[in-house]
Amino acid sequence: MNSNASELSKNSSQINTSAQGRLLLVSAGIGDAENITLKAYRLLKAADVVIAMPQVSQVFADVLHDKLLLDAGHGLFSDLAKRGLNEEQLDNLAQQEAQLAKQVRDFWAEGKSIVVLEMGDPCIFGPQAGYLKAFKDLNPEVVAGISSFNAANALLAQPLLAQGKRLQLSNLSLLETIRPEAAPETWVLFCMGLDLAKVFKQLKQLYPLTYPISIVISAGFAEQQQVITGSLQQLNEQLADKSLPWSCLIYIGVDANA
Numbered sequence: 371m372n373s374n375a376s377e378l379s380k381n382s383s384q385i386n387t388s389a390q391g392r393l394l395l396v397s398a399g400i401g402d403a404e405n406i407t408l409k410a411y412r413l414l415k416a417a418d419v420v421i422a423m424p425q426v427s428q429v430f431a432d433v434l435h436d437k438l439l440l441d442a443g444h445g446l447f448s449d450l451a452k453r454g455l456n457e458e459q460l461d462n463l464a465q466q467e468a469q470l471a472k473q474v475r476d477f478w479a480e481g482k483s484i485v486v487l488e489m490g491d492p493c494i495f496g497p498q499a500g501y502l503k504a505f506k507d508l509n510p511e512v513v514a515g516i517s518s519f520n521a522a523n524a525l526l527a528q529p530l531l532a533q534g535k536r537l538q539l540s541n542l543s544l545l546e547t548i549r550p551e552a553a554p555e556t557w558v559l560f561c562m563g564l565d566l567a568k569v570f571k572q573l574k575q576l577y578p579l580t581y582p583i584s585i586v587i588s589a590g591f592a593e594q595q596q597v598i599t600g601s602l603q604q605l606n607e608q609l610a611d612k613s614l615p616w617s618c619l620i621y622i623g624v625d626a627n628a
Contacts, residue, residue, distance in 0.1 A: 391478035397515020401590025448500030491517035521590035
């Protein structure tokens, strides 16, 4: 272990020394456990309380076995969690958020180190970003990490901003309203549960059929990640009637074979 790593390890027990607690939004990286950063892992080991969705906490079960573990929910404290809910479900959600908020504030007042652990980077496309606003008065700290965007970029191995290209990041909702003259040369769409036929129909209104498209599936999961690339017309013919995994990224204007 190098001297920097040794120093980090030596200081890991000194994370929470103030009278007040610490609330940290920590990136677990995306996909495989080894994608977590050294800093994030150190903070996770030193935490008193960890708030994470089950699929995230399972990846780090060896570190979390002696922690107080709470379920972070998907998109709690944000509109993401409210999508498609009826009135009764919204009431239940409000109760869940109120209970978790009280727990977080009580732990913080006790001087605990509280880690909200999530896949990907909290400030790129993280489902737990709502914690930043809900607990703003507790001065939450963000620990950056590897997101699906970072992992997908590495898999594509293409310079997205080369030669002055204009890059845009968004979710799929912008496809509904953007005008052809405003469509960026390079566009990365974060997709969850997408309707491919609908997406291709919208893209054909914005770009020529020869425009390069790359789709990255399961970025960061070494055994599952995959890149599909081709022209808009080729991918429309190949995939429009297919179902893709729930989470993927669409790179418009990027040819993975270039």
